[in-house]
Amino acid sequence: MIATTFDYQRVTSVDEAIQKLQAAGGRAKLVAGGHSLVPLMKLRLSEPAVLIDIARIPGLAGIRETGGQIEIGAGTVHTDVAASTLLREKCPAIADTAGEIGDPQVRNRGTLGGSLAHSDPSADYPAVMLALDATILLQGPKGARTVKASAFFQDLFTVDLAPDEVIVGVQFAPIKSAAYAKLHQRASHYAIVGVAAALDVKGGVIQSARVGITGAGSHATRLANVEQALGGKPLTAATIESAAALAGAGMTDVNADIHASEAYRRAMIPVFTRRALTAAMARA
Numbered sequence: 224m225i226a227t228t229f230d231y232q233r234v235t236s237v238d239e240a241i242q243k244l245q246a247a248g249g250r251a252k253l254v255a256g257g258h259s260l261v262p263l264m265k266l267r268l269s270e271p272a273v274l275i276d277i278a279r280i281p282g283l284a285g286i287r288e289t290g291g292q293i294e295i296g297a298g299t300v301h302t303d304v305a306a307s308t309l310l311r312e313k314c315p316a317i318a319d320t321a322g323e324i325g326d327p328q329v330r331n332r333g334t335l336g337g338s339l340a341h342s343d344p345s346a347d348y349p350a351v352m353l354a355l356d357a358t359i360l361l362q363g364p365k366g367a368r369t370v371k372a373s374a375f376f377q378d379l380f381t382v383d384l385a386p387d388e389v390i391v392g393v394q395f396a397p398i399k400s401a402a403y404a405k406l407h408q409r410a411s412h413y414a415i416v417g418v419a420a421a422l423d424v425k426g427g428v429i430q431s432a433r434v435g436i437t438g439a440g441s442h443a444t445r446l447a448n449v450e451q452a453l454g455g456k457p458l459t460a461a462t463i464e465s466a467a468a469l470a471g472a473g474m475t476d477v478n479a480d481i482h483a484s485e486a487y488r489r490a491m492i493p494v495f496t497r498r499a500l501t502a503a504m505a506r507a
């Protein structure tokens with residue numbers, strides 16, 4: 224199908240993007256890489272009257288470390304996250320994740336901000352944002368606003384983002400002992416089940432753990448029972464085995480679709496939780 228007619232406007236600053244979003248009164252959409260929005264427009268599931276192109280805003284892309292925190296600009300494409308020396312050294316989990324998204328074309332155009340705003344239930348980044356306890360940085364008509372990842376992903380394709388707000392980046396404390404493991408759809412590489420785990424370890428004991436899951440339910444979420452089972456325990460294969468076995472217990476909204484039944488997803492949740500935790504343990 225062909226998309227409905229729309230107006231196209233390119234902006235050179237976040238403020239200009241916000242002004243144009245406001246001026247369009249809810250009839251405009253930002254476009255970054257276009258890899259999620261354009262397919263929706265071609266199916267006429269999204270029919271914006273105006274497309275506001277934010278792909279060339281100077282400074283919206285980039286990866287930097289300030290005051291012990293890593294900040295990734297919303298316009299950063301997956302390829303640059305995957306190739307970042309800073310991330311490879313300080314927080315390899317997120318670089319690994321970016322390298323496993325889609326194919327080279329998707330990674331060369333798709334952006335972190337677009338992925339978070341779109342919040343596909345099978346997208347990879349949301350699980351990692353949860354495990355890193357990242358803060359999402361937003362800009363809107365009233366100024367800057369921040370939201371923790373744990374509050375950002377709310378429901379199917381639903382996030383804490385107003386129609387006239389722009390995601391400008393994410394911020395998190397780097398952690399080496401974190402990893403992401405996913406069972407991917409063969410064609411698209413989206414996660415059927417994807418689990419990200421981050422372990423804070425001191426003297427061989429897990430001080431705290433954060434585990435995020437994607438692909439399984441309507442939106443990415445934390446596996447609180449697994450996190451609790453890990454906290455205060457010695458970092459051993461046995462600890463991981465017993466905590467991972469709890470993954471998915473109590474999850475009520477497990478997806479079923481053409482890629483995997485609910486039963487298969489339920490079976491895979493502990494498997495990929497164990498894999499993510501084991502990989503995080505190897506980095507501790």
Ligand SMILES: Cc1cc2nc3c(=O)[nH]c(=O)nc-3n(C[C@H](O)[C@H](O)[C@H](O)COP(=O)(O)OP(=O)(O)OC[C@H]3O[C@@H](n4cnc5c(N)ncnc54)[C@H](O)[C@@H]3O)c2cc1C
Pocket residue numbers: 252253254255256257258259260261277297298323324325326329332333334335336337338339340341343345346347348388389390391411412413414
């Ligand atoms: C064939 C294929 C395979 C894929 N495989 C995977 C995969 O394995 N894993 C995975 O996670 N993803 C996958 N994707 C999705 C891909 O990562 C997309 O690039 C990403 O989800 C959206 O990013 P984008 O920059 O293309 O956003 P766009 O398509 O431009 O925008 C998506 C939505 O986000 C909004 N938006 C964009 N930027 C911002 C911003 N800064 N602030 C606020 N709103 C914004 C837009 O208005 C729109 O609603 C795949 C896509 C395709 C086409």
